Amino acid sequence: MIFDPSAIELPPSYEKIQTTGHVVVSHYPPGTPTVTPVVVVTLNRPANQNAFTGQMVQDFEKIFPMFDVDERVKVIVLTGAGKTFCAGADLDIGFRAGKERMIDHRDGGGRVALAIHRCRKPTIAAMQGSAVGVGMTMTLPAIIRIAYEKGKYGFVFARRGITMESCSSYFLPRLVGYSNASYLVSTGGVFPPSSKHFGDLFNEILPDSAQVLPRALELATEIAENVSPTSSYLNRALMWRDTGSAESAHLVESHVIYHMFGAPDQKEGVTAFFEKRKPNFRANLDDNPPPNVPWWTEVDTGRNPKAKLPSKL
Incomplete structure (x- = not known):
């Protein structure tokens, strides 16, 4: 028999929920005392170029199930603090194996991607700076990706001696086509968002990084008010x-x-x-x-x- 999980207790304010600090949540407009239709999730390690950590996995798996069942939330905007969206996995922490059985391992990036994908509220990725590795793959379940014209983006796994993660073997070829996906993961290169190899992965590309988040919030508000x-x-x-x-x-x-x-x-x-x-x-x-x-x-x-x-x- 499958038992129902415990109900999720929804907060009066997402700005006051406790996270690890590697991810922060804000209302839009920020400082609004009650939950707003648009909420902003920010990768919050600017001194480390928002490099991906296990703490981020914990935060995403905490907040996105909340958004899923919270009828006050209509749209989520995902962005990064500072000049970089996400520099991929934190290489200072490194890749670790051997602490659990292989059959029991669940990729942290995949857990984040599934938290976004399974959330019934749509996510818009405001990629105000460069992104590689998991910094790219975590955005693939988003409905819209907005990039900075001078940013560099890539799926660099093969250059780090690892393979695709974050369910990207499912999402990427469906979004950009198998030919483009094969090129991107086989070269492991980084490219401007306008590169033909990305196909239509980036829905909008803006000339000023400061324009990316406001544009994402504009789109999120339009969706929240009309859809x-x-x-x-x-x-x-x-x-x-x-x-x-x-x-x-x-x-x-x-x-x-x-x-x-x-x-x-x-x-x-x-x-x-x-x-x-x-x-x-x-x-x-x-x-x-x-x-x-x-x-x-x-x-x-x-x-x-x-x-x-x-x-x-």
């Missing part, structure tokens, strides 16, 4: 949770959209359109989902936790 979180999540799931054929996709899509035709968000979206106002989407992602969700086979045999609201929000 149904339920529809957004289901649209991403329809693309990523591949059914394997056009016919199977047709069946899944038919069932999902038929359910959505009568859902509150559909009624609100149409009403707001005719009334020429912003919609007020209020459907809870855990309430009344399409009956065929999940249509995919869950690898994790545990159930997702629900939100445990504090007495006063």
Whole structure:
């Protein structure tokens, strides 16, 4: 028998939750006393070029499940403190093996990527500076990546004597194509974001690093104010949770959209359109989902936790 996990207790403010310090969370606008629709997650080791650590894994696995079940949060923006987004794994700490059985090991970067991927709220990566290795792969589950024109970006694993991680063997070829992915990981080179080898990986490339985060926040606000979180999540799931054929996709899509035709968000979206106002989407992602969700086979045999609201929000 599979038991339900303990409910997640949601904080009155994300700016006051305790993290390891390697990652910090802020509201947008910052300093807002209660939770805002857009929250900002910042890699916070600027003196170390935000090099990736085990503490970051702990923080991501703590906060993203919160975002997933917190209906106050609509969009997450991921960025870095200082001039570098993320310099990859912290080589001063190094790569360690032998402390656990190989079968029990779970790659830290992959745990971060899955925390982002499994979160039903979308993430926008504001890559205000260079990124390599896990600094690149952790952004692959994001819905949008914004880069700095003069930054350098690359998948350098082969040059460090290691292999792909953070579920990148799944995400990267699907995002840039197998030919580009093969070139990027085989050369292990770093390139400007405009390089043809990245394909359309970067949705926007800006000339000034100071423009990257504001642009990400602008996009996040637009999404938070105009898009149904339920529809957004289901649209991403329809693309990523591949059914394997056009016919199977047709069946899944038919069932999902038929359910959505009568859902509150559909009624609100149409009403707001005719009334020429912003919609007020209020459907809870855990309430009344399409009956065929999940249509995919869950690898994790545990159930997702629900939100445990504090007495006063």
